[in-house]
Amino acid sequence: MVEGEQSEGYLVDTQNTSLYLVGSTNSTVPSAPGYSSNEFWSSLSPAGLCEVVKQLCDALRPHLHRRASALSSVGSVLLSGPSGSGKLMAVRAVCSCLNLHLFKVDCVSLCSDTSAATEEKVQMAFSQAQQYQPCVLLLKDIEVLGRERDGLGEDARVIATLRQLLLDTDPALSHPVLVIGTTSKPQNVPTDVQTAFLHEVKIEAPSEEQRRLMLSMLTASLPLGKEVSLSKLARRTAGFVLGDFCALLSHSSRAACTRIQALSFPGGLSEEVERDFCTAGFPVLEEDFSAALEQLHDAHSQAVGAPKIPSVSWQDVGGLQEVKKEILDTIQLPLEHPELLSLGLCRSGLLLYGPPGTGKTLLAKAVATTCTMTFLSVKGPELINMYVGQSEENVRNVFARARAAAPCIIFFDELDSLAPSRGRSGDSGGVMDRVVSQLLAELDGLHSTREVFVIGATNRPDLLDPALLRPGRFDKLVYVGISEDRESQLQVLSAVTRRFKLDPSVNLTTILEKCPAQLTGADIYALCSDAMMCAVKRKVEWIEEGLDTEKSALILTMEDFLQAAARLQPSVSEQELLRYRLIQQKFAAS
Structure with a gap:
């Protein structure tokens, strides 16, 4: 010690210890070291959400030092x-990055029978959050706040209280309370609440590369078969989000367990052995992922616009060579050579018209399979709803799903029922006119998205609104007619019967000579279906007489086809064909 320097002295009592409680001190959460990039759920930058986490951190970080920045309102983000x-x-990752506490509140639990009770609960949630400062107050499903009990109106009192809490700040607080509101339906958030948030961040559907990274991180600890390709799986899961991938892994693991159990333990296994079996782990093969994908697609097929890659090849489509070429030139070229269409001058709308049963839907599915695109099939009447504004919202949702699942083909079947000529509809509210206007607006907005194509099919193009057929919308009209020559009919018949087991005596050309001259693809399908039924009846009789067994293959004979051909009637009459030819000439001239 330097001479003359004063120092404090301390007296230590080694026999007694005293503990003084002076209250709690708010502080940030210490950072947790040892995060592994392979652990998806504990990662500070989870795959597919890195950009969202960065945006949230950039928006909230200035509010962590409120005295220095002198910000006049609460740091708030609508996610x-x-x-x-x-x-x-993403919110949990942000809290870990910024070393903040997380106080989660489900807004459904804040809703009460009266506005006063709801208002009190909202204020209580903000007061509780101040006890954990510095923290993030997470308001989950914020769109339910401010709605009347019937869901049709807005509760002005609750909205005003929530807006005041979001905008006002308490200068006495040394640590901030940051607010993040989450919603899956931003259009349902009241306008006054939405404008009270300083920032808005939107989570888009992940791209193919982001989906591959998600799968890579989620399957890091999962034993995969050598033939499993995550890149191929990412391509097949267009439109999937994080929750869908978790369901996919759960279903695929269950399929793998069922497969191995059926192979190794045909008689079943006890609960103890099954627990040890699951603990030891088992490889997940590509067939397990395919089975899981089929289950997920079937589960979502009830919703309007469930994207799915079909499994229809060109071998299933007989004839129609010129139509195939025109469709592929319109859709496949922009995908294979995007650099040649950098100006955006590509056609995004294609209208298939012609008699019923000529294969318009089959063509659209074959194109989606060939180009490895998700296929979003929409029947026109499915989008019409009795509530005001709901039909237009359904149209917007279809295009939003398509953009999320890009590259995607939207197929509107029976387009004339969805987009009739405006001013002629019989509904008193003008619903169809608004639906047509909404459809036109969405078609105009596709020019910025080059990987979303629209194909429409109709039997009555003369009933469509003329604005749909102008260049830039459904600007490519393709006539899909019936098969009038025997060569094209033979191609269709060969395509339909290629999966059947035919007797060597079957001659397809002879069968067609016994049929009417003008047949659609549906007529030829009906011919094969009737022949199949004749073969089934014959086989059942043979089984009952003991001449055949159920395990033997079903073989179609020439006699089966001849019986079906004798009963076949064309589905399109001569008068209807003449009318379609006139329509074709009209649209070709225009």
Whole structure:
């Protein structure tokens, strides 16, 4: 010690210890070291959500030092995204990055029978959050706040209270309370609440590369078969979000367990052995992922516009060579050579018209399979709803799903029922006119998205609104006619019967000579279906007489086809064919 320097002295009592409680001190959460990039759920930058986490951190970080920045309002962000897209996970990653506490409140639990009770609960949630400062107050499903009990109106009192809490700040607080509201339906958030948030961040559907990274991180600890390609799986899961991938892995693991159990333990296994079996782990093969994908697609097929890659090849489509070429030139070229169409001068709308049963839907599915595109099939009447504005919202949702699942083909079947000529509809509210206007607006907005194509099919193009057929919308009209020559009919018949087991005596050309001259693809399908039924009846009789067994293959004979051909009637009459030829000439001239 330097001479003359004063120092404090301390007296230590080694026999007694005293503990003084002076209250709690709020502080940030210490950072947790040892995060592994392979651990998806504990990662500070989870795959597919890195950009969202960065945006949230950039928006909230200035509010962590409120005295220095002198910000006049609470740091608040409205985070929107599809259900299951990982909003809660992104908020947790943000809290870990900024060393903040997380106080989660489900807004459904804040709703009460009266406005006063709801208002009190909202204020209580903000008061509780201040006890954990510095923290993030997460308001989950914020769109339910401010709605009347019937869901049709807005509760002005609750909205005003929530807006005041979001905008006002308490200068006495040394640590901030940051607010993040999440919603899967941003259009349902009241306008006054939406404008009270300083920032808005949206979680988009992940791209193919982001989906591959998600799968790579989620399957890091999962034993995969050598033939499993995550890149191929990412291509097949267009439109999937984080929740869908979790369901996919769960279904695929279950399929793998069932497969191995059926192979190794045909008689079943006890609960103890099954527990040890699951603990030991088992490889997940490509067939397990395919089975899981089929289950997920079937589960979502009830919703309007469930994207799915079909399994229809060109071998299933007989004839129609010129139509195939025109469709592929319109859709396949922009995908294979995007650099040649950098100006955006590509056609995004294609209208298939012609008699019923000529294969318009089959053509669209074959194109989607060939180009490895998700196929979003929509029947026109499915989008019409009795509530005001719901039909237009259904149209917007279809195009939003298509953009999320790009590259995608939207197929509108029976387009004339969805987009009739405006001013002629019989509904008193003008619903169809608004639906047509909404459809036109969405078609105009496709020019910025080059990987979304629209194909429409109709039997009555003369009933469509003329604005749909102008260049830039459904600007490519393709006539899909019936098969009038025997060569094209033979191609269709060969395509339909290629999966059947035919007797060597069957001559397809002879069968067609016994049929009417003008047949559609549906007529030829009906011919094969009737022949199949004749073969089934014959086989059943033979089984009952003991001449055949159920395990033997079903073989179609020439006699089966001849019986079916004798009963076949064309589905399109001569008068209807003449009318379609006149329509074709009209549209070809225009």
